[in-house]
Amino acid sequence: MQLPETFLEQMKLLLGTDYDAWLESYEEKPFAGLRFNTGKTNREAWENTLSPFELRRVSWTGNGYYIGEDAKASRHPYYFAGLYYLQEPSAMAPAAVLPVEPGDKVLDLCAAPGGKSTELGAKLKGEGLLVSNDISNSRAKALLKNLELFGIPNICVTSETPEKLASVFGPYFDKILVDAPCSGEGMFRKDPDLIKSWQERGPEYYAPIQRQILASAVSMLKPGGMLLYSTCTFAKVEDEDTISWLLETEPDMELVPVQPWEGVCGGFDNMPVIRLFPHKIEGEGHFLALLRKKDKAPQVQEKHVPAASPDSATCGKAGKTPAVSASGKVSAEVRKLETESDFSQWEDMVSFSFDRSRMMVRDGMVYYLPECFEKRWNLRYLRTGLLLGECKKNRFEPSQAVAMALRMKEFSQTLSLSAQDERTVRYLKGETIFPTEEEAAVFKKGWVLIGVDGYPLGWAKYTGSNFKNKYYPGWRWQ
Numbered sequence: 001m002q003l004p005e006t007f008l009e010q011m012k013l014l015l016g017t018d019y020d021a022w023l024e025s026y027e028e029k030p031f032a033g034l035r036f037n038t039g040k041t042n043r044e045a046w047e048n049t050l051s052p053f054e055l056r057r058v059s060w061t062g063n064g065y066y067i068g069e070d071a072k073a074s075r076h077p078y079y080f081a082g083l084y085y086l087q088e089p090s091a092m093a094p095a096a097v098l099p100v101e102p103g104d105k106v107l108d109l110c111a112a113p114g115g116k117s118t119e120l121g122a123k124l125k126g127e128g129l130l131v132s133n134d135i136s137n138s139r140a141k142a143l144l145k146n147l148e149l150f151g152i153p154n155i156c157v158t159s160e161t162p163e164k165l166a167s168v169f170g171p172y173f174d175k176i177l178v179d180a181p182c183s184g185e186g187m188f189r190k191d192p193d194l195i196k197s198w199q200e201r202g203p204e205y206y207a208p209i210q211r212q213i214l215a216s217a218v219s220m221l222k223p224g225g226m227l228l229y230s231t232c233t234f235a236k237v238e239d240e241d242t243i244s245w246l247l248e249t250e251p252d253m254e255l256v257p258v259q260p261w262e263g264v265c266g267g268f269d270n271m272p273v274i275r276l277f278p279h280k281i282e283g284e285g286h287f288l289a290l291l292r293k294k295d296k297a298p299q300v301q302e303k304h305v306p307a308a309s310p311d312s313a314t315c316g317k318a319g320k321t322p323a324v325s326a327s328g329k330v331s332a333e334v335r336k337l338e339t340e341s342d343f344s345q346w347e348d349m350v351s352f353s354f355d356r357s358r359m360m361v362r363d364g365m366v367y368y369l370p371e372c373f374e375k376r377w378n379l380r381y382l383r384t385g386l387l388l389g390e391c392k393k394n395r396f397e398p399s400q401a402v403a404m405a406l407r408m409k410e411f412s413q414t415l416s417l418s419a420q421d422e423r424t425v426r427y428l429k430g431e432t433i434f435p436t437e438e439e440a441a442v443f444k445k446g447w448v449l450i451g452v453d454g455y456p457l458g459w460a461k462y463t464g465s466n467f468k469n470k471y472y473p474g475w476r477w478q
């Protein structure tokens, strides 16, 4: 690999005696990894029962593993069941270090394609809110797909500038991740094409953008809230210097030292941050800084966030979420859906009912809004909450997203195929599948949640003789 001279000089200055070892690491192959979905399984089940791959644990996460180059992990039915995400091991560190808890209001500001958002969402366990944003609309579409594949219901996916989000939210969030756009020096081994991008737009190009993003991020953080800043680059100007700038310009922010793990380095100038280098750990490289906003008098929050309006509800741990929104209002569209369509027939097959005051119908699309969603958040959304389905001419069709968010035991008519059953891949390819004699004896006409080894894949409609395929065409196995 031909690394640019200026880059090598910069690294020589940065690493000193470590430089040769670092350079030698470029003779090695990049590491590939996989992170299982803690919203769907746990370590014991994954390691002992589920995983079809040879695994070796990544030491800095509870759910990350190294996988072999020939694992073909994106072509396994479990990938389509959202059981894992493919991620370079050092990129697993930021979402592992940010202490997100169920009920938190979380913002992932530069989130696409969702490597870290899927983990943050899984950590929330369906409670609280995850706003996942990316300035690029096309990249935000991939983000939405990955969040839906993971079955995360309490999301808002937006494509906005950080400034716009800051003007709408004020200091609203408990936890914020800024996985900043950067010069990507830690990705050269994995993707040599990035060397060319670096030559066109290097550290000096990204540093001011990162500062601008961080300034907005800080203004959206609650007093006492935590922010994790990460990059996949080594340049000090994008890493420690950016953090020094932040601490100077935002005196309310302080660094929170992170317990180091084997192989990681602290920051330059003794800054208590985390650096992952490819000659020290089995990964491509990352920079992480965990910060806290000092607790201040509560009037700061009141200034930006209006007291709960009739359209808003409390959300998360502090508010002890009510079962219905503060307004308790049910819209005329939702009443119409209930009385004039077959939505309720489908809902009767679900083991719980949806709180009507959180339902919204727009252009035939039916959404289940996060508990604390506020109508005054006027943003460019790709998704508000969980898409339940679409109502066409009073016929309700459940969405791919709701299939992924349910558990098999939460729907009354299910067909769980084994990963080895040839019908599994045929279903994922969009083909009609047929019941065995035994299955034909028990299935009733209507909706069926199809799964693989007990994990949902999508919908089918049993016709009496076959399962009409309702798998989302855009997600099909190619």
Ligand SMILES: C[S@@+](CC[C@H](N)C(=O)[O-])C[C@H]1O[C@@H](n2cnc3c(N)ncnc32)[C@H](O)[C@@H]1O
Binding pocket: 109, 110, 111, 112, 113, 114, 115, 116, 117, 133, 134, 135, 136, 139, 160, 161, 162, 179, 180, 181, 182, 209, 213
């Ligand atoms: C390092 S990538 C994020 C990777 C992502 N966090 C993940 O784990 O999959 C940086 C992202 O920042 C986005 N971006 C660039 N400028 C931005 C800005 N001003 N505000 C928000 N996002 C921005 C890019 O589109 C890109 O998707």
